[in-house]
Amino acid sequence: MSRSRLPPLSALRAFEAVARRASFKAAAEDLSVTPTAISHQIKLLEAYMGLRVLDRSPRAVALTPQGKALYEAVAAGFGEIERVAARLLADMAxxxxxxxxxxxxxxxxxxxxxxxxxxxxxxxxxxxxxxxxxxxxxxxxxxxxxxxxxxxxxxxxxxxxxxxxxxxxxxxxxxxxxxxxxxxxxxxxxxxxxxxxxxxxxxxxxxxxxxxxxxxxxxxxxxxxxxxxxxxxxxxxxxxxxxxxxxxxxxxxxxxxxxxxxxxxxxxxxxxxxxxxxxxxxxxxxxxxxxxxxxxxxx
Missing domain, CATH: 3.40.190.290 (D-Maltodextrin-Binding Protein; domain 2)
Incomplete structure (x- = not known):
């Protein structure tokens, strides 16, 4: 996938939070938005990817096999961005x-x-x-x-x-x-x-x-x-x-x-x-x- 075809960052942030917390409500609290906004971003991501990344039921949220692969990549990417940003801020302090x-x-x-x-x-x-x-x-x-x-x-x-x-x-x-x-x-x-x-x-x-x-x-x-x-x-x-x-x-x-x-x-x-x-x-x-x-x- 080329850089021009990367999924929207807002959708990836919502997906990472849901996958990490296994909850739409908890993910919404982390990102200071509503659960409805989180649901909208997940639907946007799945439409963009053309596949399901989450299996949702009334009691649980689980990653699909494709969602698990995507989560590992997104979590690693966000983690590296966070580490580099922290180092750059520390260098400036x-x-x-x-x-x-x-x-x-x-x-x-x-x-x-x-x-x-x-x-x-x-x-x-x-x-x-x-x-x-x-x-x-x-x-x-x-x-x-x-x-x-x-x-x-x-x-x-x-x-x-x-x-x-x-x-x-x-x-x-x-x-x-x-x-x-x-x-x-x-x-x-x-x-x-x-x-x-x-x-x-x-x-x-x-x-x-x-x-x-x-x-x-x-x-x-x-x-x-x-x-x-x-x-x-x-x-x-x-x-x-x-x-x-x-x-x-x-x-x-x-x-x-x-x-x-x-x-x-x-x-x-x-x-x-x-x-x-x-x-x-x-x-x-x-x-x-x-x-x-x-x-x-x-x-």
């Missing part, structure tokens, strides 16, 4: 990727750039996972992360993004400009995880700057850089923090860097679970971070 990083990195750096990221890679549904500890990465779970350290990291595929420096910053309201101004300022300390080694504390910075006579142990202490930087923005003192995390606050004038002395930091890396590094969605996210963090001028 955004891929979901879960990325983990610290509260500080997500809050200070990534969240302000999420709209830009989504416009650049709209085909990926990025889910953020916040953790200040190192999470295990695995396909189908948390698959990628931004990690801070020297790298490379064991058990994952590591891609360098940018180097970092640690610098003292404060609110412009404090009016600091000279090193001696620190004699009368609160020194804010960060005691959380994800700090470079050796830790860039105030004793190291004062030694680098040649500044003596300051009690580098005094001042408020915070468990992570997110809280410490917020305290500095509020004018509560001076904090030494990551230049990457401070970039937006410095650009907005919420913070200033009154002193030129800096301490070496570690580096930011994109890491992913072993086995997913070549996947298109992971590669796209990795390339976006390489471009966005590279633009900080720290690479």
């Amino acid at each position: 955004p891929r979901t990727v879960t990325l983990s990083s610290t509260t500080a990195f997500l809050s200070h750096w990534l969240v302000p750039r999420l709209d830009t990221m989504r416009r650049a890679i709209p085909m990926i549904d990025l889910r953020l996972h916040t953790s200040n500890i190192t999470e295990d990465l695995r396909p189908g779970g948390i698959e990628a992360a931004i990690r801070y350290g020297r790298g490379p990291f064991p058990g994952v595929v590591t891609t360098f993004l940018c180097a970092d420096v640690m610098m003292p910053v404060c609110s412009p309201r404090l009016g600091l400009s000279l090193l001696d101004d620190l004699q009368h300022a609160n020194l804010i300390h960060i005691e959380g995880l994800n700090r470079p080694t050796p830790e860039p504390d105030w004793s190291q910075w004062c030694a680098r700057a040649g500044l003596a006579g300051i009690n580098t142990n005094a001042g408020p202490r915070f468990p992570d850089s997110l809280l410490a930087v917020q305290a500095a923005i509020a004018g509560q003192g001076v904090v030494i923090a990551s230049r990457v995390l401070l970039a937006d606050a410095l650009a907005a004038g919420l913070l200033v860097a009154p002193f030129s002395e800096q301490l070496a930091g570690d580096a930011y890396h994109f890491v992913c679970a072993v086995g997913v590094e070549m996947r298109a969605d992971i590669a796209t996210i990795r390339e976006w971070f390489q471009t966005a963090l590279g633009s900080n001028g720290l690479t």
